Amino acid sequence: QVQLQESGPELVKPSETLSLTCTVSGGYISTYYWNWIRQPPGKGLEWIGSIFSSDITDYNPSLKSRVSISLDSSKKQFSLKLTSVTAADTAVYYCARRAGYSSSWPFDYWGQGTLVTVSS
Amino acid sequence: QSVLTQPPSVSAAPGQRVTISCAGSSSNIGYNSVSWYQQLPGTAPKLLIYESNKRPSGIPDRFSASKSGTSATLDITGLQTGDEADYYCGTSNSSLNAWVFGGGTKLTVL
Numbered sequence: 001q002v003q004l005q006e007s008g009p010e011l012v013k014p015s016e017t018l019s020l021t022c023t024v025s026g027g028y029i030s031t032y033y034w035n036w037i038r039q040p041p042g043k044g045l046e047w048i049g050s051i052f053s054s055d056i057t058d059y060n061p062s063l064k065s066r067v068s069i070s071l072d073s074s075k076k077q078f079s080l081k082l083t084s085v086t087a088a089d090t091a092v093y094y095c096a097r098r099a100g101y102s103s104s105w106p107f108d109y110w111g112q113g114t115l116v117t118v119s120s
Numbered sequence: 121q122s123v124l125t126q127p128p129s130v131s132a133a134p135g136q137r138v139t140i141s142c143a144g145s146s147s148n149i150g151y152n153s154v155s156w157y158q159q160l161p162g163t164a165p166k167l168l169i170y171e172s173n174k175r176p177s178g179i180p181d182r183f184s185a186s187k188s189g190t191s192a193t194l195d196i197t198g199l200q201t202g203d204e205a206d207y208y209c210g211t212s213n214s215s216l217n218a219w220v221f222g223g224g225t226k227l228t229v230l
Contacts (some may be wrong), residue, residue, distance in 0.1 A: 027167055035219075036211040044122060045157075045165065045208055047219040060218050103152035103212035113164050 004111035012089075012118050015086040018082040022032075022095030022111055025076065033098040034078045035107065036069060038091040049080055049098050050098070085118045092116075124147060124222035126207055131228040136199050140225045142192040142209035148220060150190040152211045156183075159206040159224075168207070169194065201229050 022034070036048040049059035051069040059067045065098035068081040082089060092115050096107040125143040132138040142154065156169035167176055172187040185194045192209055209222040 014147065014148070044224040045210070047210075047221065047222040050219075063214055103154075104171050106155035106167050106210070107165070108167050108170075108176070110164040110166070 001021045001080065002097065002109045003096070004097065004109055006093060006095050006111045006114040007042070007115070008114065010114065010116060012085055013087055013120050014118055015084055016088060017028075018080070018116055020080045020093055020095075021073075021077050021114070022079070023077050024097075029071070029073050029078075031099075033101060033105070034069075034071065035096045035098060035114050037094045037096055037110075039096045040088075040091040044086075045073070047062060048080065048093075052101070056080070089116050090116065090118045122223040123213055123216070123220040124211070125227070126209060126211040126222035126225045128223070129226045129228065131230055132199055133230050134199050134201060137195065137197045138199060138211075140194040140196075140207050140229060141195070142191070142222050144190050145188055146212065147215040148190075148211050148213040149183075149192055151214055154185070154187055154209055154211045156192075156194050157208045158184055159208065159212065161205070169177065186206060196227070199229050203227060204229050 003025045005023045012018045020091045033050045033052045035050040040050050051057045051071050054071045077086045092113040094113045095111040097109040098105045141146045153171045157165035158168045169185040183208045206224045208224045213220045
């Protein structure tokens with residue numbers, strides 16, 4: 001059974017960098033697309049970006065200038081960095097898996113999510 | 121606003137049927153498969169439908185979906201109180217080179 005678990009600081013100060021890690025257990029990491037998705041309180045889902053095989057990344061154009069996703073296959077982890085955060089970045093952050101790049105491949109496994117609050 | 125448009129809320133009585141729509145464009149739904157996700161209160165989204173009309177193992181056949189042109193529809197029959205949740209459609213948007221979701225629809229089972 002594949003499991004994903006987010007970890008990282010729950011509180012980040014404005015203008016600083018939000019950093020989260022997703023640990024994958026129960027499955028391979030090398031043949032899947034690994035994603036970050038966020039959900040502001042009371043609002044809908046927003047795809048942040050994805051990574052495949054350590055060097056193939058895609059980012060939401062609206063966040064691209066501030067986002068970086070990396071993959072550490074040896075640790076079965078992938079990470080998110082979001083720079084220059086503001087209160088608008090307060091959200092539950094989910095990590096999720098897709099088995100392929102095309103739209104035929106949905107987000108089939110999700111982490112439980114972690115609430116990150118941006119506040120001084 | 122979301123790239124994909126869903127009604128904010130729908131409601132129906134237990135045992136009844138409800139339909140949730142998801143409207144897009146030729147850049148997203150018109151060209152790509154749609155997936156649907158169920159988010160129960162306080163939990164992570166769960167895959168409900170993929171490739172526009174296929175159910176993963178374990179999803180009851182009370183849940184079905186279809187796609188026509190630039191719109192998609194999720195149907196839930198035999199409503200149960202446990203179906204109360206937020207439902208999201210999602211697909212790839214070719215012009216944005218990004219994955220997009222609908223704004224979500226809150227289902228209330230009266």
